[in-house]
Amino acid sequence: MVSMEATVAGIKGTASCLALGIAIATIRSRQLKPPSELFSALAACCGLFRTLEPTSKRTAACLSSIALFRLLNDKHKHIVLSYALVELALQVYERCPQSKVLEHATSIAIASRFIYAYLLRWEWVLPSQLKIVDKQACLSPEILAAARAELRYGNGSRCHAFHPNKSCAKFLRDECFNHVQSGAKIFLPIHAIAAFFAWKNQRLDMSKQVVDYVKSIFCLLGSFVFPLVGSCMIPLQNHEQAIFLASLTPNIAQLIEPPKRRLTIRKAIASYSLITVFYQLKEYKCFSTITRHQVITLATIIYATCMVYLLEHPERQNRWLMYALYGHDIRQAKNKKISNQEYIVGNKEIIPSQSN
Numbered sequence: 001m002v003s004m005e006a007t008v009a010g011i012k013g014t015a016s017c018l019a020l021g022i023a024i025a026t027i028r029s030r031q032l033k034p035p036s037e038l039f040s041a042l043a044a045c046c047g048l049f050r051t052l053e054p055t056s057k058r059t060a061a062c063l064s065s066i067a068l069f070r071l072l073n074d075k076h077k078h079i080v081l082s083y084a085l086v087e088l089a090l091q092v093y094e095r096c097p098q099s100k101v102l103e104h105a106t107s108i109a110i111a112s113r114f115i116y117a118y119l120l121r122w123e124w125v126l127p128s129q130l131k132i133v134d135k136q137a138c139l140s141p142e143i144l145a146a147a148r149a150e151l152r153y154g155n156g157s158r159c160h161a162f163h164p165n166k167s168c169a170k171f172l173r174d175e176c177f178n179h180v181q182s183g184a185k186i187f188l189p190i191h192a193i194a195a196f197f198a199w200k201n202q203r204l205d206m207s208k209q210v211v212d213y214v215k216s217i218f219c220l221l222g223s224f225v226f227p228l229v230g231s232c233m234i235p236l237q238n239h240e241q242a243i244f245l246a247s248l249t250p251n252i253a254q255l256i257e258p259p260k261r262r263l264t265i266r267k268a269i270a271s272y273s274l275i276t277v278f279y280q281l282k283e284y285k286c287f288s289t290i291t292r293h294q295v296i297t298l299a300t301i302i303y304a305t306c307m308v309y310l311l312e313h314p315e316r317q318n319r320w321l322m323y324a325l326y327g328h329d330i331r332q333a334k335n336k337k338i339s340n341q342e343y344i345v346g347n348k349e350i351i352p353s354q355s356n
Contacts, residue, residue: 002052002054002055003054003055006050006051006053006054006055007051009050009051009327010046010047010048010049010052011047012050012327013043013046013047013050013325013327014043014044014046014047015043016046016324017039017042017043017046017047017324018039020035020039021034021036021038021039021040021042021043022039024036024039037071037072037076038072040071041068041071041072042068044064044067044068044071045064045065045068045325046064046324046325048060048064048067049061049326050325050326050327052064053326057311058308058312061304061307061308061311062304062307062308064307065303065304065306065307065308066300066303066304068080069081069299069300069303069304070300075126075127077296077299078126078275078278079126079271080303081302081303081306082270082272082274082275083267083271084302084303084306084307085302085306086267086270086271086274087267087306087317088306088309088310090267091309091310091313091316104251107251107254107266108248108251110266110269110270110273111250111251111269111273112247112248113273113276114269114272114273114276115227115243115246115250116243116244117273117276117280118130118133119147119151120148120151120152120239120243121152121276121280122148124275124276124279124280125272125276125279126275129272129275136182137224138178138179138182138224139162143161143162143163146161146164147161147162149161150239151239151240151243152239154239155237155239158231158232158239158242159231159232162232168232171232172225172228172229172232175224175228176221176225179220179221179224179225180217180221182220183216183217183221184217186220187213187216187217187220188213191209191212191213191216194209212261215257215258216257216261218253218256219253219254219257220253221253222252222253222256223250223254224250226246226249226250226252226253227243227246227249228246229246229249230242230245230246230248230249231243231246234246254266314326314330315330315331319331
């Protein structure tokens with residue numbers, strides 16, 4: 001039986017998501033607008049979860065994830081499903097013996113896969129993700145189009161495709177400068193927000209924040225420039241082989257970042273790569289007979305199963321996402337519960353000793 005308190009919590013969750021969606025849509029269009037499909041889906045998910053969670057956590061996770069997945073558009077379906085699968089894989093891996101060699105090998109393979117798809121099979125990449133990576137690449141649309149056409153269909157010079165009017169040295173120097181500028185703009189708000197939340201919880205170490213900010217800039221720089229250096233330096237006429245070798249280098253740039261941020265980057269790349277696998281499978285004839293309804297149904301079941309498993313331990317997930325879902329800090333609640341249990345156990349041990 002759903003309590004009145006849970007119902008009120010569900011209504012608050014729904015209202016909060018809708019209000020945020022309306023605010024964002026209004027700011028973007030500069031006039032009052034209804035929330036987007038994404039925030040409508042999040043509102044339904046959050047409200048349903050908060051209403052049912054006190055009664056049954058698994059039922060709440062299952063039904064709310066089904067509601068979310070069904071209400072999202074196809075682009076967002078791909079994204080949330082891929083992230084759920086990546087998180088599930090990480091949870092399973094944590095139960096296995098840890099291996100740094102396996103972690104780095106997997107990271108290299110995933111990054112290599114995405115770079116291959118990005119440059120040679122760009123139709124496998126979501127248009128929104130392709131647009132984001134194109135912007136971060138700091139290359140003009142004309143250069144990118146010419147380079148992709150050459151890499152996929154031609155057998156000419158990669159250097160002529162990437163920098164037709166520049167030498168390799170000048171091109172790489174300009175790219176380094178452009179990526180430093182781009183990285184500074186991209187990571188400034190991200191690190192500013194992180195610093196704000198860190199300042200709220202503990203004393204802020206400005207030198208560490210600045211160092212982390214610079215590390216992120218150089219990580220982005222290396223992720224894009226290292227493959228370009230490899231493309232210019234590798235003396236192979238076969239473009240696929242050259243791109244494969246060049247795509248092994250971005251993992252080196254990721255080592256600059258702290259482990260926690262590096263894991264976040266790798267999860268994002270893994271999610272992007274997983275989506276390319278789906279689009280690749282669609283090209284095979286054996287999957288052409290499967291209807292859209294069957295695909296959506298199967299994907300919904302997979303996503304709901306993943307979320308039921310992942311929400312068994314919400315304290316392991318992103319803190320702020322769980323805060324939005326539950327309406328409170330789940331980690332603090334977990335720690336408080338553990339402290340209360342330890343206090344009760346301690347009292348039970350003290351009472352018999354006093355009676356003796």
